[in-house]
Amino acid sequence: MFLQNDVIEYLDTPGRPLRILWIDPAGAQAYTYALGIPGAVPRPASLRVLYAALRERRARLLRPDPWRAVSPAAAPSDSQRRYQLKAWNAVRALHQDLPALYLPRERAALLAACGVAHGIAPASIMRYLRRYWERGQTIDALLPDFANSGARGKTREARAGVKRGRPRKGAAPGANIDGALRALFRDAVARYAATHRRFSPAAAYRQMLAEHFVDAAPDAIPSYGQFSYWIVRDGLLPPA
Numbered sequence: 001m002f003l004q005n006d007v008i009e010y011l012d013t014p015g016r017p018l019r020i021l022w023i024d025p026a027g028a029q030a031y032t033y034a035l036g037i038p039g040a041v042p043r044p045a046s047l048r049v050l051y052a053a054l055r056e057r058r059a060r061l062l063r064p065d066p067w068r069a070v071s072p073a074a075a076p077s078d079s080q081r082r083y084q085l086k087a088w089n090a091v092r093a094l095h096q097d098l099p100a101l102y103l104p105r106e107r108a109a110l111l112a113a114c115g116v117a118h119g120i121a122p123a124s125i126m127r128y129l130r131r132y133w134e135r136g137q138t139i140d141a142l143l144p145d146f147a148n149s150g151a152r153g154k155t156r157e158a159r160a161g162v163k164r165g166r167p168r169k170g171a172a173p174g175a176n177i178d179g180a181l182r183a184l185f186r187d188a189v190a191r192y193a194a195t196h197r198r199f200s201p202a203a204a205y206r207q208m209l210a211e212h213f214v215d216a217a218p219d220a221i222p223s224y225g226q227f228s229y230w231i232v233r234d235g236l237l238p239p240a
Contacts, residue, residue: 002030005137007062008050017062021133022098023047031102033133035067040130042102068136071233072143075177078225080144085201085228087128087142090118094129101129139232175222182230184212185222189236199238201228 002020009017018032021042030047034040053059076084094114100106111122118125128142135141175181188208193199205227213221231237 002047002050005065005068007035007065007067008032008053008059009062010053010059012058017067018045019067019133019136020045020050021137022102024099031099035134040134041104041107042133044102065136067134069138069141069143071140075226076143076229078223081225081229083144084139084142085232086118086120087131088139088232090114090120090125091128091132091142093117094125175220175226177222177226177230181222182234184208185227185230186234186236188212188227189231189238193238201231201237204231 002023004020004023006020007017008020009015015036017035019035021031021033023030028047030045030050031042032045033042050059054061094101094110097106097110101110108122111125114120114125115122132141185208188204188211189199192204192207196203202224205224208227209221
């Protein structure tokens with residue numbers, strides 16, 4: 001049985017695998033995305049045909065997935081988090097309309113509407129989508145590329161006196177995000193969501209600062225970029 005995000009490689013075209021983006025509830029059709037091809041778009045595929053290719057050993061599943069984005073070893077900078085969150089908000093909104101997003105005419109209309117709603121050019125949103133589809137349909141797929149990052153897939157532990165990630169501009173080095181701060185972020189999201197119909201990450205962040213960081217030293221205060229990154233990374237955003 002195929003699963004969403006499975007990667008299939010046909011043996012007569014090695015190096016050009018397909019990712020299964022979506023499988024219809026009836027289990028008859030899927031939409032696939034060709035990896036490693038600039039300008040690729042989702043294409044329909046019969047699951048019966050895909051099963052036959054595997055059964056006849058004309059294709060194989062790639063496991064583990066070599067195209068899947070991995071979590072960065074170093075904490076992303078504030079600018080990288082902002083880029084990721086901006087892309088994620090647009091991508092998440094568009095994926096509420098499946099399988100319409102995979103159809104050319106419908107996709108054009110959805111991109112135009114999303115561009116107006118999020119203040120992003122449709123061409124930029126399409127780049128986000130291609131990055132998301134190619135790299136495994138996870139939020140980490142939308143981070144800018146990290147060079148020379150070791151310990152792939154692991155989150156570095158916070159150590160006293162050692163600031164993770166890119167230094168902030170200005171005098172204060174900023175806060176290291178450890179387990180206690182991530183727990184505080186969870187509490188801040190829950191407290192704000194319990195009393196507001198619409199969730200605003202920026203407003204939840206301001207409320208957290210007012211409740212917990214009024215007298216804190218500047219280098220102990222997490223930035224909004226850190227807050228927004230970790231609430232997305234930890235799956236804390238309430239349903240839209």
